[in-house]
Amino acid sequence: MPSDALDVAGLTVRHRDVLAVDGLDLRIGQGETVALLGPNGAGKSSTVSAVLGLVRPAAGRVRVLGRAPADAVRAGCVGAMLQHGGLPGEARVGEVVHLVRRSYPDPWPLDDLVATTGIGGLLGRPVDALSGGQRQRVMLALALAGQPPLLLLDEATSAMDVEGRCAFWATMRDLAARGTTVVFATHHLEEADAVADRVVVLAGGRVVADGSSAAVRSAVAGRSVRLTADRVPDDVPGVTAGTRRGGVVTLATTDVEATLRGLLDAGVPLTDLEVRGASLEDAVLSLTTGAAR
Template structure:
C-alpha cells in the first residue's frame, strides 16, 4: 500500500494563456496535516479542484491514495469542504445529513456528525435559515459524512467566531489523529501556524517553499528589533548592518533586519542606552509575503 495520500506529478492546468498550475510537484503522506498558502491567483483553488476531480490536468498526473481523484470521490475516501459549496435550499439540516449518509459505502453515523460539527439543536432548521457560521459547520459535517481518509478544506473557518474556530480546529485535530490526511487553505495564517504539521507555499502555480511552520518562518530571514527611543537621535538606524526597514511609532522604534546579531552589536555601539529592548522572529505572514513577493 502506498504511503502517499496526495500526489501532484508535474501537473499543469491552463485557462487560455494562463497557467494556473504550472508543473506542480508535491507529495503529501498519509496522516499529515498540511496548510496550502499563497496569494490570490497562486493556484491554490485550481490545485484543490484537480484533487477533487472537478478539473483535469492538461498534462502531468494527480493521484489520491494511489488512484484517480474520481475513484477516491466515488468511494468516499476523500471529502471536501469548499468555501463556495452550495446547499439544497428548503431542506432541513437533519434531512441533508441523512441523505449524505446514504451516498457512501462506509458513512460516519449521523449522531457522530452532529457531535463533530456541533449541530445539536439545528436538525429541524432549513439550510436557508442558517447563519454563516452554522453553514460552515454543516459543510464540515457533509465533508466527513463518507468517513474519508483524506479531508480537503478551503477557508473552513470563514464566518466563524473565535470560539467556534477553536472548537473546529480541536475537532480537526481529533479527526486527523486517527491517521487521516488533512489539506487546508486559509487566509488566517495563525491557524496554519498552530495546526499544520507542514506548510506548502505556492505562487505562480508552483511550490516556492515547503517545510514546517518554524522552517517557513526562518526562511524569511527577517527579524525585528524593537526598543523605546529616548533623547538620543534616531538618525542613522537605517544604516545599521542587516537593517532593511525602520518603523517609528511614537517613542517606539522597530528595526526589520536580516541579521539580528549584527544589528544589535552596531546598535549598542552607537547608543548609550537601549531601553525596553525586544528581539522577535518573523511571523508567518511576514514569511509568506517575503517568499511570494
C-alpha cells in the same frame, strides 16, 4: 493501501489563457496535516479542484490514495469544504445530512458525526436560517459523512469568528489523531503555524517552499526588533525597514547586535524590548514576493 494520500506529478492547470498551476509536484503521506499557503492566484484552489477532479489538467498526473481523482471521490475517499460551496435551500439541516449520509455505503455514525462537528442544535433548523459559521459546521459534517481518509479544505474558516475557528481546528486535530489526512488552503497564517505538520508555499502555480513551519521561517534571513520609543534615528545600523503603531516601533534588521548597539549609542532607551525571528507571515511574503520577481 498506498502510503501516499496524495501524489501529484507535473500538474499543469490552465483557465483559458491563464496558467494557474505550472508543473507542480507534491506528495502528501497519510495522516499528515498540510497547509497550502500563498497569495491569491498562487494556484491553491486550482490544485484542490484538480485533486477533486473538478478541473481537467492540461498536463500531469494526480493520484488520490492510489486512484484517479474521480474514482476516489466516487468511492468516498475524499471529503471537501470548498470556498464557494453551498447548501440546498428550503430544507432543514437534518434532512440534508440524512440525504448525504445515504449516498455512502459506510457513513459516519450519525451521533458521532453530529458530536464531532458540533451541529447537534442545528438539525431541526432551516438551512436558510444558518449564520455563516453555522453553515461552515454543517458543510464540515457533509464533508465527513462518508468517513473519508482525506479531507480537503479551501478557506474553510473564512466565515467564522475567533471562537468558531478555535473549535474548528480542535476538530481538525481530533481528526488527525484518528488518522485522517487534512490538507487545507488558508490566508490565516497563524492557523497554519499552529495546526499544520507541514506547510507548502505556492507562488505562480509552483512550490517555492515545503517543510515544517519552523523550517520555512528559518529559510528567511533577518529578525525584527520591537520596542516602545518616542523617536528612532533613520540611520540605525542593520535596519532594512521600520513601522510604527502608536508608541511601538518595529524594526526589520539583518544584524540584531549592531541595531541594538546603534539604538543605545543614539540614546534610545530599550523599553519593552522584544527580538524575534521571522514569522510565518514574513517568510511567506518574502518567498512569494521573490518568486514573483
